[in-house]
Amino acid sequence: MQTSKAKPPVSAAAVKTIGIVGAGQLGRMLALAGYPLGLQFVFLDKSPDSPGGQVARIIPGEFNDPRKLAELAASVDLLTYDVENVSVDALGDIPKSKTFLPPVAALATGQDRLLEKELFQELRIPTARYRAVDSMPELEEAIQAIGYPAVLKTRRLGYDGRGQRFIRSPAELGSAFNALGGVPLILEQFIEFSREVSIIGVRSRSGQTAFYALAENRHRDGILRISMAPYHDKKLQALAQKHALRIMRHFDYAGVFTIEFFVSRGQLIANETAPRVHNSGHWTIEGAVTSQFENHLRALLDLPLGDTTTTGFSAMVNFIGQMPERDAVLKIPGAHYHDYGKQPRPARKLGHATLVCKTRKQLAACLKKFPGLVDD
Numbered sequence: 001m002q003t004s005k006a007k008p009p010v011s012a013a014a015v016k017t018i019g020i021v022g023a024g025q026l027g028r029m030l031a032l033a034g035y036p037l038g039l040q041f042v043f044l045d046k047s048p049d050s051p052g053g054q055v056a057r058i059i060p061g062e063f064n065d066p067r068k069l070a071e072l073a074a075s076v077d078l079l080t081y082d083v084e085n086v087s088v089d090a091l092g093d094i095p096k097s098k099t100f101l102p103p104v105a106a107l108a109t110g111q112d113r114l115l116e117k118e119l120f121q122e123l124r125i126p127t128a129r130y131r132a133v134d135s136m137p138e139l140e141e142a143i144q145a146i147g148y149p150a151v152l153k154t155r156r157l158g159y160d161g162r163g164q165r166f167i168r169s170p171a172e173l174g175s176a177f178n179a180l181g182g183v184p185l186i187l188e189q190f191i192e193f194s195r196e197v198s199i200i201g202v203r204s205r206s207g208q209t210a211f212y213a214l215a216e217n218r219h220r221d222g223i224l225r226i227s228m229a230p231y232h233d234k235k236l237q238a239l240a241q242k243h244a245l246r247i248m249r250h251f252d253y254a255g256v257f258t259i260e261f262f263v264s265r266g267q268l269i270a271n272e273t274a275p276r277v278h279n280s281g282h283w284t285i286e287g288a289v290t291s292q293f294e295n296h297l298r299a300l301l302d303l304p305l306g307d308t309t310t311t312g313f314s315a316m317v318n319f320i321g322q323m324p325e326r327d328a329v330l331k332i333p334g335a336h337y338h339d340y341g342k343q344p345r346p347a348r349k350l351g352h353a354t355l356v357c358k359t360r361k362q363l364a365a366c367l368k369k370f371p372g373l374v375d376d
C-alpha cells in the first residue's frame with residue numbers, strides 16, 4: 001500500500017537501471033541496445049541460463065511471484081517486460097513509486113484474445129467475426145453465427161500457433177473443443193488472406209510517435225520463420241499506422257507496440273496485438289536507422305525517438321530448433337548473425353539472421369543462398 005511517505009517515481013530523465021521481467025532474447029536485445037544509452041539492466045527469470053543472463057544479472061525466480069517482482073523493483077528505477085504472460089494481478093503489488101511500462105492495461109488486453117477483439121471493435125479496427133465460447137453448446141451456437149471454416153483458439157496463453165484448431169466441418173467441432181476445452185475460448189471467422197503483415201509503432205511517455213515500415217511475415221508450423229521489410233503498400237502502411245496510433249493513444253501507451261494483420265482483398269484485418277518489442281521487428285536492428293529495442297528504451301525514458309527509416313531491403317530469418325553454420329550465413333553479403341545462446345530444442349527460437357540489401361532484387365538473390373531456406 002502506498003503511504004504518504006512513499007517515494008515519487010524516479011523521473012524519466014534520471015532512470016539509470018531498468019528491470020526486465022523475463023530474460024529471453026527480447027530482454028537480451030533490449031539490454032544490448034540500452035548500454036550505449038548509459039543504462040544498466042537487471043532481469044527476473046526462473047532460468048539462470050536465459051539469454052539475458054549473458055549480458056546482465058538475473059534475479060532467479062518466477063516472474064509471477066510478487067516477492068520476486070518486489071525484489072526486482074527494489075533493485076531498479078523503472079520496470080518493463082520481455083514476456084507477455086506476466087500475471088497482471090502479481091504486478092498490482094509493485095510499489096507505485098516504480099514506473100512499470102508499457103501500461104498494464106495494454107498488457108492485460110494483449111493477453112486475452114477476446115479483450116483484443118473487443119478493443120479492435122471499439123476502435124473501429126476491422127477484425128475477424130468472433131464469439132466467446134466456454135462450452136460445447138456455446139461452440140455450436142457460435143459456429144451457426146460465424147460459419148465454416150472457423151478457428152477455435154484459447155483466449156489466453158496461445159502463441160506460435162499453439163492453442164488453436166481449425167474447424168472445417170461439423171465433424172471437427174467436437175474434437176476441436178475436446179482438444180482445447182476446459183479454458184475460456186474464442187471462435188473466429190477464418191480469414192482468407194493473401195499475406196500476413198505487422199506494424200511496429202512506438203510512443204514515448206510525452207506522446208511522440210514513430211512507425212516502422214510494415215513487415216511481411218511468413219510462418220512455418222505456426223512459428224514466424226521470415227519477416228521482410230519494407231512491405232511496400234502506401235495505403236496499407238498509412239492504415240496500419242492509423243490503427244496502431246489509435247490503440248496507443250487509447251492506452252496512453254509508452255514503448256513499442258505491435259499489431260499483426262491479415263491482408264485480405266487489399267484490406268487489413270487485425271489479428272492480434274503485442275504490447276512489446278516483437279519478433280517481426282528484429283530486422284530493425286540492422287535494417288532501420290534506430291532499432292525497435294533502442295526506441296522502446298527511448299520511449300520509456302521519454303528521450304527523443306530515433307529515426308525509423310529503413311536502411312535497405314531486409315529479411316529476418318528465425319533459426320528454429322537448430323542453428324545454421326555461422327560461416328555459411330556470414331558468407332552471404334549483407335548478413336548479420338544473432339545467436340541467443342540457448343540450448344537447442346525442437347520448435348525453439350535459438351537465433352536469427354538479418355540480410356540487408358540495397359535492392360529488393362539483391363535481397364531475393366541473397367535469400368536463395370541462405371542455408372536451409374529452400375523449403376520455406
Ligand code: AMP
Nearest residue numbers: 128151159160161188189190191219272
Ligand atoms: P495467431 O496465434 O493468432 O497468431 O495464429 C497463428 C497463425 O494461424 C496465424 O499467423 C495465421 O497464419 C493463422 N490464423 C490465425 N487466426 C486465423 C484466422 N482467423 N483466419 C485464418 N488464419 C488464421
